[in-house]
Amino acid sequence: MGLGMWGYPLVEVRETEKELMQSKTEAQSNDKPHLRSTKEVTGYDINALDGDIGKVEDFIIDDVTWKILYLVVETGNWFSGKKVIISPHWIKDVQWQEQKVTINHLIDEVKNSPEYDSSQPIDDSYQHTLNDYYKKIK
Incomplete structure (x- = not known):
């Protein structure tokens, strides 16, 4: 030494x-x-008010402000592999110990929401369609 x-x-x-x-x-x-890295939250279960809908697969982040715009949810077996995006504004609760995120929507509402296609950019038109859909169901 x-x-x-x-x-x-x-x-x-x-x-x-x-x-x-x-x-x-x-x-x-x-x-x-209350702060967690996106790497840690990736894989957390996503629950609607009435049951499981999938897992956090990724995040869509504003590359200027670093604000999380959406969580990408892989619905897997729940909805035949459909991917959807969830706004952080729709989150009701995060249970860190259980690695679970609960949103303020029902399973059918998420199931019928516009599908997310990662090969397409999230443009204003898609955002309006998504926001209009969730406003209409409330």
Whole structure:
């Protein structure tokens, strides 16, 4: 084991730096416990008010403001693999421990919503169609 500048073992100095960085990270995460990375939330279950509808597959993020515009939901076996997008405004609750997101809509409402096609851009027309659909059902 080599010695550092003032004769302290380098391993000891590195361990102390590691502990300091870890405690800083923990303090920062405790400051805002509601924040999660998109990587962590990917795969969370998505539930409508009356049951399961799928899993979070991806996010659509504004590349200028970094605001999450939509969650991409893979409905898998629920709706024959149809993909839909959900606005964060439609989220009722997030249960972090259970890795579950509940939205303020019913299964049939999501099932009948406009399908999301990742090969097509989300233009104003699609956004209007989507928003009009969800306004109409409420």
